[in-house]
Amino acid sequence: MENSDYKILLVDDEPDILEFLSYNIKKEGFQVETASNGVEGIEVAKKFLPHLIILDVMMPEMDGIETCDKLREMPELSDVLIAFLTARSEDYSQIAGFDAGADDYISKPIKPKVLISRLKAMLKRANRGIDNGDDRTSSIKKIGPIAIDKERYLVIKGEEELSLPRKEFELLLLLSSRPQRVFTREEIYNGVWGENIIVGDRTIDVHIRKLREKLGDDLIKTIKGVGYKFVD
Amino acid sequence: MENSDYKILLVDDEPDILEFLSYNIKKEGFQVETASNGVEGIEVAKKFLPHLIILDVMMPEMDGIETCDKLREMPELSDVLIAFLTARSEDYSQIAGFDAGADDYISKPIKPKVLISRLKAMLKRANRGIDNGDDRTSSIKKIGPIAIDKERYLVIKGEEELSLPRKEFELLLLLSSRPQRVFTREEIYNGVWGENIIVGDRTIDVHIRKLREKLGDDLIKTIKGVGYKFVD
DNA sequence: ATGTATTCTTAACCATTACTTAATATTGCA
């Protein structure tokens, strides 16, 4: 994909910064739109459907964090990449308390070169597994009696190909990343669900059960009081 | 082991986050070094030989996953603890990290309290039962006729692998942490059950009995009126 | 949008294992 295929939306209340960012990003060939506050940002985003949004954290009225929340709630934009622009080091401690759901944090003052390489890194990463041009994602990993194809969310067991739902797949991926090693329930939560998401105690069990149902009972062993481990 | 005995390396291209992390981790007494990209991270790691490395997944040039791969290839660092910093828990990048064999995943934005407790948990887990802190290279500990693998929650005795229940395992871990040394009943209570939990006098006996049943009568010796000791 | 299918989470209940205790036997030392 070319740079010119990507749409980037900038939201900042400082006209100077907006101009500066816009100039440098356009120079690389990206399509750029701008907005000068959160409300406007959301409106433009709705029509422009950008691939990436750069949001200033500090804005009057609706700040970046709030805007980000709103954006994530909109189905057509829930998967857009969002980068926060923070002014100083104290800002990070401020947003540290929020479950903001940004994809990256960029701090001012910004050097154009750094900015561009970050945007590219974000876009590149987000595209992994979609246009499959990548090494890591396309690799099929064999562990014991099964093989895991990350790119296609597929598990090959003997002759059959099983397509697992996301959570099951991620759980399997985690456990199989270190066969034999015991993962505590906490580690599983953190790895598969993320630390901010709280789910009930039986949720993991049920997913383990589904995996065992599909892959055989012996693949995942329970260590009572400790956790689970993948064995081959 | 004290916090100040642990060395932690932070790798992130964002100076603010680096500073934020560094400040909060240093405050807890850990020794901290920083690097602002993957290449530098590897160089510092080689000299600093940290116990734990926190790697931002998203970095320009060499990203966290690549860096992790490289680190794991280096014999002197292949067993260092690695935690990935990911921007969003649902992000695909997190899944990509499963392959690289990270020990934990921490998602931004980071709350200092959560961060610290995670780091401690990781270090504690890796060090369980070992008071000689230099033993990072192997989670398997050989003592006399048996071997204890705390990562797999297994005891190897001759050819067979025994998986012990939690309390038994922890009791064994405690006694074997200092072979020959006599542990009083009180020390065992504190070490295995915790100071606040009160259990009857016979509880320890029963657990000792179970261990002897499984591992042989000679491994644990009773010193009447004093306590127990592990002998090889 | 609307309905439909899939996936995820929860709740209720069950089963198993681990842990503790109580009762009785045995040990080893003053």
Next chain:
DNA sequence: TGCAATATTAAGTAATGGTTAAGAATACAT
């Protein structure tokens, strides 16, 4: 020997995980 400390065994209790099905959330297709 006698007695307190520990061993042993079995039985009771608690903790943890397993199972199932129903409901909520999500994605998907029309």
